[in-house]
Amino acid sequence: KYQLAFVSKKENADLFVIGPMMHKIQCQLINRENDREALKTILRCISILKENKSNVAVFPEGKKSTDRYLLHHFRPGVFKIAQKANVPIVVCTLRGTQHILPNAKKFRPTRIRLNLLEVIPAEELKGVTTVDIARRVHAIMAADLGAENVAED
Numbered sequence: 202k203y204q205l206a207f208v209s210k211k212e213n214a215d216l217f218v219i220g221p222m223m224h225k226i227q228c229q230l231i232n233r234e235n236d237r238e239a240l241k242t243i244l245r246c247i248s249i250l251k252e253n254k255s256n257v258a259v260f261p262e263g264k265k266s267t268d269r270y271l272l273h274h275f276r277p278g279v280f281k282i283a284q285k286a287n288v289p290i291v292v293c294t295l296r297g298t299q300h301i302l303p304n305a306k307k308f309r310p311t312r313i314r315l316n317l318l319e320v321i322p323a324e325e326l327k328g329v330t331t332v333d334i335a336r337r338v339h340a341i342m343a344a345d346l347g348a349e350n351v352a353e354d
Contacts, residue, residue: 204227204254204256205255205256205257206227206228206249206255206256206257207223207228207229207259208228208229208231208242208246208257208258208279209223209228209230209231210231210233211232214228214230227254229245229246229249229257230242243278243281246282246286247281247285247286251286261339262275262276268352270299270350271350272339272346272350272351272352273352273354274352274354275336275339276335277331277335278331280326280334284329284331284334287323289322290321290338291317292319292341292342293316293318294342294345295314296316296346297311297313300312316345318341318342319341321338
């Protein structure tokens with residue numbers, strides 16, 4: 202019944218096939234170089250949740266790196282979305298994403314595994330800093346992925 206709106210860096214909207222698709226799936230573009238614009242995206246996501254228009258998915262690392270298949274340090278600001286909208290956080294991990302591009306080049310399908318790990322109730326987010334929430338979510342995900350899949354940044 203409900204859609205899933207992703208938060209993505211604004212640069213992704215310029216990608217060939219992905220950009221137009223992002224607009225169709227309610228993707229919320231965030232400008233990581235401009236705090237005021239980033240805040241507008243966060244407020245828009247809070248509104249989407251409060252109005253029950255969609256659920257919002259974020260990748261809290263908010264960066265690309267050479268070892269992009271490792272779990273990196275989180276940007277805590279995105280957790281303000283759940284806190285202000287008074288909604289739970291559903292913690293998940295993805296496995297198998299490193300095979301997407303190599304398989305796509307050969308027109309092969311890729312199996313991606315989504316692990317639903319924990320739901321942190323909205324009540325547990327009250328009175329807690331977003332830094333503490335980020336640490337908690339990161340620890341849950343790191344435990345699932347294993348130390349070999351967690352970056353030391």
